[in-house]
Amino acid sequence: MTDATTELQRLRASIDNIDAALVFMLAERFRCTKQVGELKAAHGMPASDPGREERQIARLRRLAEEADLDPEFAQKWFGFVVAEVIRHHRIAAEDASD
Numbered sequence: 001m002t003d004a005t006t007e008l009q010r011l012r013a014s015i016d017n018i019d020a021a022l023v024f025m026l027a028e029r030f031r032c033t034k035q036v037g038e039l040k041a042a043h044g045m046p047a048s049d050p051g052r053e054e055r056q057i058a059r060l061r062r063l064a065e066e067a068d069l070d071p072e073f074a075q076k077w078f079g080f081v082v083a084e085v086i087r088h089h090r091i092a093a094e095d096a097s098d
């Protein structure tokens, strides 16, 4: 095996671990937002909270800059996840009103 192939394998082993950690962290986040959705549905609270999103985006952009991660990417990632959370919250609200 060439040095490059060995190095690629080593890096991919780290990528595999990081991807697994991301999946577990996302699963935990959705477990938590499921409870938020149920709480909001039970109390007639709106699915989305634009003020909270705005504050979280500002915070995440700051953290991304500190971590040398593109803040635009951090914001896109957050927007993508929150859109799915809101979709789940709306379904929870519909189910609660049935």
Ligand SMILES: O=C(O)C(=O)C[C@]1(C(=O)O)C=C[C@@H](O)C=C1
Binding pocket: 033, 036, 037, 047, 048, 049, 050, 052, 053, 056, 081, 082, 085, 086
């Ligand atoms: O904090 C809330 O109120 C949530 O519903 C969670 C969450 C999020 O996933 O971060 C999702 C939707 C809201 O617009 C804001 C934040």
